[in-house]
Amino acid sequence: MSDFNSGSLTASNIHLAFGNNKVLRGIDLHVPQGTTASVIGPSGSGKSTLLRVMNRLIEPDQGDIQLDGRSVLQDNPDELRRRIGMVFQQFNLFPHKTVVDNVSLALHKIKKLPKDQARAKAMEQLELVGLAHKADARPGNLSGGQQQRVAIARALAMEPEVMFFDEATSALDPELVKGVLALMTDLAKGGMTMVVVTHEMGFSRNVSDTVTFMDAGVVVETGSPDQLFSEPKTERLKGFLSDVL
Numbered sequence: 001m002s003d004f005n006s007g008s009l010t011a012s013n014i015h016l017a018f019g020n021n022k023v024l025r026g027i028d029l030h031v032p033q034g035t036t037a038s039v040i041g042p043s044g045s046g047k048s049t050l051l052r053v054m055n056r057l058i059e060p061d062q063g064d065i066q067l068d069g070r071s072v073l074q075d076n077p078d079e080l081r082r083r084i085g086m087v088f089q090q091f092n093l094f095p096h097k098t099v100v101d102n103v104s105l106a107l108h109k110i111k112k113l114p115k116d117q118a119r120a121k122a123m124e125q126l127e128l129v130g131l132a133h134k135a136d137a138r139p140g141n142l143s144g145g146q147q148q149r150v151a152i153a154r155a156l157a158m159e160p161e162v163m164f165f166d167e168a169t170s171a172l173d174p175e176l177v178k179g180v181l182a183l184m185t186d187l188a189k190g191g192m193t194m195v196v197v198t199h200e201m202g203f204s205r206n207v208s209d210t211v212t213f214m215d216a217g218v219v220v221e222t223g224s225p226d227q228l229f230s231e232p233k234t235e236r237l238k239g240f241l242s243d244v245l
């Protein structure tokens, strides 16, 4: 296995249409192990769909997805989803379960840990995101920022090789965004491999290793944060940045 691919996630020439709507038109994305790739672009450009294809919630019409330099399209999709943790804009916590049960459920049901071990592991993750004191609360009694940190703890508890974030802070009140971004920054700096779809240009510029700008189902520009933010090459990226910055 080459160093280039070890522990990395690569999507190559991904095509996907919904009916006549060609949503992804030959996307390439390479995320080396331990790096954070941010994906930016206007609404409807295909960012969420790309994440869903990369963890095989949707099968691509064409193209390949590799983890560790090995194609995963022949594997059971459930296996890939266990290797990739996903955090959504809407936290998708179970409202009637306690915080700790939300985090321990998959550890017990999918990883088959005995209940007491699953709970202990869930408590460790809640400590790490600063929410152990909320273990017995229901998600509805937490702030949006706290709920999102629980969702992150739930994903991390499964020990994923890669983490996906799809506009994880977009549903939060402005004062709650900071805490979630701080947690994501800690993860990135701690060496997690991450793909982060975000409108937070500060995170994209200052935390991610690479930035990919998508528009209308294609990668228009990709490179270092400095390249994309300081020296955008295309009119499309210049226009996008002048709208969001």
Ligand code: ADP
Binding pocket: 018, 021, 023, 041, 042, 043, 044, 045, 046, 047, 048, 049, 050
């Ligand atoms: P983004 O996340 O960049 O805002 P999306 O990936 O959500 O963009 O959507 C890209 C395009 O795909 C849009 O035109 C959207 O309407 C379409 N789309 C997304 N999901 C579906 C679906 N399940 N069925 C049909 N069309 C979809």
Ligand code: MG
Binding pocket: 047, 048, 049, 166, 167
């Ligand atoms: Mg989206």
